[in-house]
Amino acid sequence: MQNHQNRPQKRKTKNRQMFKQAAWFLTPSLLLLLIFFIGPIIMTLFFSFTNLSLTGVAAQNIQFVGFQNFVQLFKDPKFFSSFKNTLIFLLFSGIIGQQVLGFLLAVLMKNKHKAFRKIVGGTVMAGWVTPELIVAIIFVSFLHDGGTLNRFMAGLQLQPISWLFTFPMVSVVVANIWQGSALSMLMFQSALDGIPNDIEDAAKIDGATAWQRMWKITIPMIKSTIFTNLVIITLSTLGVFTLLYTMTGGGPSGATSTLPVLMYEQAFVNYQLGYGTAISLIILGIGIILSLGYIRLLKTED
């Protein structure tokens, strides 16, 4: 503290030295991020305005095509249905499903028997630990015409349903909630544990109902967790590809094709890389807009 009033010269050299050291520590990470992360993002911006293709003439001879990819996108009915599917999947499996179920689990588990918490928490965590591909495999079996769910429904004298064909979006939404709720549960648990008990006790003595305590005390106190969770869920759900691709392949007839699935098809099945990157850019754009929107929302609430 004294240093920085008395000896500016020495502080300057010390600063430079520190900066040099910091650079050394940061070099391996920055290098990798620059080449494999930031580079490709800049390439996304660039390639989405070209006719880049995996094969044919355009593979050798990249041309700048302006907004042509985007014009093509907005004319493509597949793009609109994928866009819509992305938002539906995001809303129901992520924002509503995982967030609400995770919160519900955390609230219900508060102050419960420790062993019980461990078992329930463990089953929910199992979903999170399970690789996406396995989630797809077990849910394809579970929802299959001859699968466990239909067998169970038959036991209740209900007609069997071809879930993956009749309700494909519901099926993938359920699978994604199954996999992702654990993270919300963990985040909310640690946030709820941070609320001092005496605040709730005081409210109880004042005669506040459980519902009032929830809306007036608990939720305002964990607002920053809710926000962080929303952003994390939104961006991770937006990028879901494996679950959809391996569970339904985006079908039947595009019913579960989201933007990542469409991007994959255009870029790697139809070999239209430029068109594919244009879709990538839209995915990134949605993510950025929603994140900024959440920040805005949180600020105006304060």
Add this chain to the structure above:
Amino acid sequence: MKNKKTSSALAYIVLTLIAIIFVIPLLWVFVASFDANATQVLKMPEHFTLTNYQEVITDRGNQQAFLNGLFLSGGQTILVVLFSLLAAYPLSRFPLKNKQKLLMTILFMTSLPITAVMVPVYQLFTFFNLTDSLVGTLLFLTASSLPFGIWMMKNFMDGVPIELEESAWIDGASKLSTLYKVIVPLMKSGMYTVAIFTFIGSWGNFFVPYILLSSPKKLPASVTLFQFFGQYGYAAYGQLAAYSVLYMLPTFILYYFSQNHMSKGFNMGGAAKG
């Protein structure tokens, strides 16, 4: 008082139901893997068997696939922990000028969907002649989880009091040796957390190797299992289940043995953030 009891009982019932609903889809894969006549339905095996496992394990291609997966995920985990530990140090300890901006950028990168950069990454790989290269794939995977690793590591490090290091500096220890001797032992939970998150994410990653690798010899288990699912998934349910269980096993074991570290790490991270 009575009201409180009923609401508590209700909570126990609801939680038990949720737990049962959560466990049933998963139970199938374990039971079916030991069933000689497995179908898609969860049922008690009439003929208990280990043949499903035997056939998956003795297959040469499968062994190779697991080794490839281990190379990619193990390598990625080591590199991410090492690099993010180094990067977190100045971010946590030095009063750098544009630190806040840098940290916000890292946080922002944490959340970008990797899916969205895969097309240009593929292009980058063709440009550098890296397609179908395990090392190239490893480096990309490392880069993709570095922002998250650095962010977590920095938060954990913030929780380690700086006073201990200051006395080490006075004793003339270098920054690197202080990091190794003073900080690392105190943030083991944090490092395990980053390692587990990275490994689980990497082992489960299907999309990246699916795009960047192509020769059958180099594919990790996630991709070969998907191919198996596509080819035999609707016939050999027992084998599919056994393959799935074997593939899930590393993440489950890892998670089980490190639960304590994880929750400690999670609390540490949460506390540091707030």
